Amino acid sequence: MENVRVLVQPSKSDWVDLPRRGSEFRSVLAAWLTGVVTIAVAFVVDQGWEEPALSWEESLLPVNVFGAAAAACTAMFVLLGWALGRATAFGLVLILAVSTGLNIAVGHASAPVWVSGALVAVVLAAVEAWASSRQLKAVKQVAARFKDGSTVQVGSNALSAERRSLKRGRGFTVGLAALSIVLWGWLSVQWFIAGNEFPPTDGSSFDPVVAQFAGVATALTVVSAGRNLWRWWAHRQARQTVWMVPCAGGPVWAPGLDPSYGDGIDPKDADAPGCSCRTEAQRRLIDDEEDGPTDKIPAGDYCLIHGIDVVNSLDHNTFRALARTPWFWDRSSVLPSIETDTSDTAAALVAFAGHAFGGIPAQKKGSVMDSASPKVEAAEELRTTDAAVPQWAKPEFPPPHERGVLDIVDLSPAGMRGIATRYRHGRAWHTP
Numbered sequence: 001m002e003n004v005r006v007l008v009q010p011s012k013s014d015w016v017d018l019p020r021r022g023s024e025f026r027s028v029l030a031a032w033l034t035g036v037v038t039i040a041v042a043f044v045v046d047q048g049w050e051e052p053a054l055s056w057e058e059s060l061l062p063v064n065v066f067g068a069a070a071a072a073c074t075a076m077f078v079l080l081g082w083a084l085g086r087a088t089a090f091g092l093v094l095i096l097a098v099s100t101g102l103n104i105a106v107g108h109a110s111a112p113v114w115v116s117g118a119l120v121a122v123v124l125a126a127v128e129a130w131a132s133s134r135q136l137k138a139v140k141q142v143a144a145r146f147k148d149g150s151t152v153q154v155g156s157n158a159l160s161a162e163r164r165s166l167k168r169g170r171g172f173t174v175g176l177a178a179l180s181i182v183l184w185g186w187l188s189v190q191w192f193i194a195g196n197e198f199p200p201t202d203g204s205s206f207d208p209v210v211a212q213f214a215g216v217a218t219a220l221t222v223v224s225a226g227r228n229l230w231r232w233w234a235h236r237q238a239r240q241t242v243w244m245v246p247c248a249g250g251p252v253w254a255p256g257l258d259p260s261y262g263d264g265i266d267p268k269d270a271d272a273p274g275c276s277c278r279t280e281a282q283r284r285l286i287d288d289e290e291d292g293p294t295d296k297i298p299a300g301d302y303c304l305i306h307g308i309d310v311v312n313s314l315d316h317n318t319f320r321a322l323a324r325t326p327w328f329w330d331r332s333s334v335l336p337s338i339e340t341d342t343s344d345t346a347a348a349l350v351a352f353a354g355h356a357f358g359g360i361p362a363q364k365k366g367s368v369m370d371s372a373s374p375k376v377e378a379a380e381e382l383r384t385t386d387a388a389v390p391q392w393a394k395p396e397f398p399p400p401h402e403r404g405v406l407d408i409v410d411l412s413p414a415g416m417r418g419i420a421t422r423y424r425h426g427r428a429w430h431t432p
Helices: 012-016 024-045 062-106 111-146 156-167 170-195 209-238 277-284 287-291 308-313 316-321
Strands: 004-008 147-154 241-245 347-350 360-365 368-370 405-410 419-423 426-431
Touching (some): 004 111, 012 111, 024 062, 024 111, 062 111, 111 147, 147 241, 156 209, 156 360, 170 209, 308 426, 316 405
Parallel strands (some): 004 241, 147 368
Antiparallel strands (some): 004 147, 347 360, 360 368, 419 426
């Protein structure tokens, strides 16, 4: 059944140590510079500034018509090639391979330059392909090691989000392919008409402007199709697995994979009689609160319902029973997790396959793993050059000094890891 998947529960070290693809910036820069240097050196070798204008008959030759398309593609690469992201190297291989063939065909002196540039592009693309394959292989190996026969049911929201994520980009590829066909067809008509005309008396040549746009559209179609194909293949290798995420680290990130933090209350709870949290938050106008999650309201320190004195007045048993309540804790304190949880985050990724398909974030809902919405986005690659994701950053303020300690509550009798330290003038802090 589609909604029953194999459960994978990796250790923290195996999850964090899954290989990543390295710096995207360096990859894009290397490919872009290779293209720019190749084009510039070839122009100098061929003394392009002295190239004579083509006659009408010469301009109708296939090598010159397609040469104009290749020239347009290379020019577009110089201007916007970096926008292809990690696909820059693969796009460069396509562009330089066509340009190399055309320059060899016409016997340009720069042919060896184009060959060299194409070979460098092949190496860069091979490095990217190797890194992608290496990560997918590692994902499959870790999954095989931690499969214990357990299965889990995946909810309808997660399944819908999975299908939606796989379909992303296909429409764009189809649109580019259709545009390419139209443009090449248009060029064929213009070419045929020009070939049956008498040469212009002004000595002008056939200018296949449509070919230039057709070449760019075709190159983008190939790159887009390659991306979609790799996403489909990676998902196919991992579609039967659901990964329990053991910690807020690893090769991908998505909202919900980071630990839960304290201090927030639901807006509906702020409407309770006697609650002053909403008013206090608006009055304080703290920048972090203005930019924080809109679905939570910071608990007011002096609120009669959610204040510090309320937290500190609870006996230990009552505190333990309600210890998973976010507003008990300081805004920078991680909430305690239950000992029986398979992960610190109680989060999962459906069909996680590394960067190619980051998996659909899901949460436990009874015996089912499901997403909050059918429009949830797949997790994104967390590159080695990324700074700390805000949700994982160090606490804004360190815990208060030990002289302010009110008492310590052992959370283990309630099945939770660690202890809670309560402070006279601050909210509780959790220590795993």
